[in-house]
Amino acid sequence: MSLASLLERAASGGRLSFDEGVRLYREADIHELGAAAHARRMQVYPDDVVTYVIDTTINYTNVCNVHCTFCAFFRPEKHGEGYTMSHDEVLSRVKFAADQGATQIMIQGGVNPELRLPWFEELFARVRREYPDVDLHSLSVSEVVGLSTVEQLPVREILVRLKDAGMKSLPGAGAEILVERVRKRISARKVKPHEWIGVMREAQKLGMPTTATMMFGSIETDEERVEHLDVIRNLQDEMGGFTAFIPWYYVPWKTPLRGKEASGLEYLRVLAVSRLYLDNVPHLQASWLTPGLKIGQVALYYGCDDMGGTILEEQVVHDAGSTNVATRKDIEEIIIKAGFKPVIRDTYWNLRDDVALATA
Ligand code: SF4
Structure with a gap:
């Protein structure tokens, strides 16, 4: 099949095989790929x-x-620069965000074995009690597995207790590239691909919405990028619980792994192939945090229908060397200037007409 026919089929929702995905990723003209997405x-x-x-x-x-090895944020146990916030500190940050209209709070950190399950249950219950209008889209597969290990409890029980405490949905963080060869090099002590899938499956069985992410640009090949998409597509065929796919690229500047940063065109290529390959995941999220606002704006023409979050504060990507920041007004303006209408949503993609736009 010619590339043009392949793009035409993918643009109308035809399913791509693994080989076709790799071919589009490698060979398609960037503009034609973007147009199809x-x-x-x-x-x-x-x-x-x-x-x-x-x-x-x-x-x-x-x-x-x-x-x-790709992370500049973490500190090992007992390290002098290690920190853990008190519940009051976390709550003051929740207040800061809620005062600015936040509807979603992502509480995420390292896998700290000193923090036991009741610590999270009490924290989440307090957030739910004091800020009933914000949704806790929090933790990651690694943190859930870490809790399962220290508590000697099955993942399902950890998720049930976190959900009962107020955690409404599970972000896709920690997926990186769901291929064993890559994980052995960049995150050898992290959950294996099948464990990441297993935790997501359990969360989805419990009715928790989840997202799927992809951190690309470290050491993976083109095939492994598409293999990652394939893993996500297969689980979505089985469970249907991913609301969105969020690719972002590795920021190498201050990490032990180092390496090079992906280019803007490479980011756009990943987005476009993601939109075409993941024919069963509803939303594709553009990011401004690593590529910056201008590439984030162009991403709206490469398959994305969502601009992600305002991320009022964040440490992990900034510690790796990203310097990008954005206000709500900045985000709305790049959407408007790209020819679209910005609309605020919540974690479940309900449109929040009750929250005024910053540019209104
Ligand atoms: S990426 Fe997450 S799990 Fe890996 S070292 Fe950093 S904080 Fe820990």
């Missing part, structure tokens, strides 16, 4: 809306026993 996005969401969520990321501890 945008056509598919407009077919699925024919209006001119681009959503975003007002959110914050609270990195409650940097102590971590996983030691990923």
Whole structure:
């Protein structure tokens, strides 16, 4: 099949095989790839809306026993620069975000074995009690597995207790590239690909919405990027619980692994192939945190229908060397200037007409 026919089929929702995905990734002209991804996005969401969520990321501890080589954020146990916030500190950050209209709070950190399950249950219950209007889209597969290990309890029980305490959905963090060869090099002590899938499956069985991420640009090959997409597509066929796919690229500047940063075109290529390959994941999220606002804006023509979050604070990516920051007004303006209408959403993609736009 010619590349043009392949793009045409993918743009109208035809499923790509693994080999076809690799071929499009490697050989398709970037503009034609983007046009196909945008056509598919407009077919699925024919209006001119681009959503975003007002959110914050609270990195409650940097102590971590996983030691990923791509991470500049963590400190090993007993390290002088390790920190863990008190519940009051976390709550004051939740207040700061809620006062600015946040509807989503991401509480995420290292895998700190000193923090036991009741610590999280009490924290989440307090957030739910004091800020009932914000959704806890929090922790990661690694933290859930870490809790399962220290508590000697099955993952399912950990998730049930976190959910009962108020954790409404599980972010896709920690996926990186779900291929064993890559993980052995960049995160050898982290959960294996099948464990990441297993935790997501359990969360989805419990009715928790989840997202899927991909951190690309470290050491993986083109095939391994598509293999990652394939893993996500297979689980989505089985369970259907991913609301969105969020690719972002590795920031190498201050990490032990180092290496080079992906280019803007490489980011756009990954987005476009993601939109076409993941024919069963509803939303594709653009990011401004690593590529910056201008590339984030262009991403809206490479298959994305969502601009992600305001991320009122964040430590992990900034510790790796990213210097990007954005206000709500900045995010809305790049959406408007790209020819779309910004609409605020919550964690479940409910449109929040009750929260005023910053540019209103
Ligand atoms: S990426 Fe997460 S799990 Fe890995 S070292 Fe950093 S904080 Fe720990």
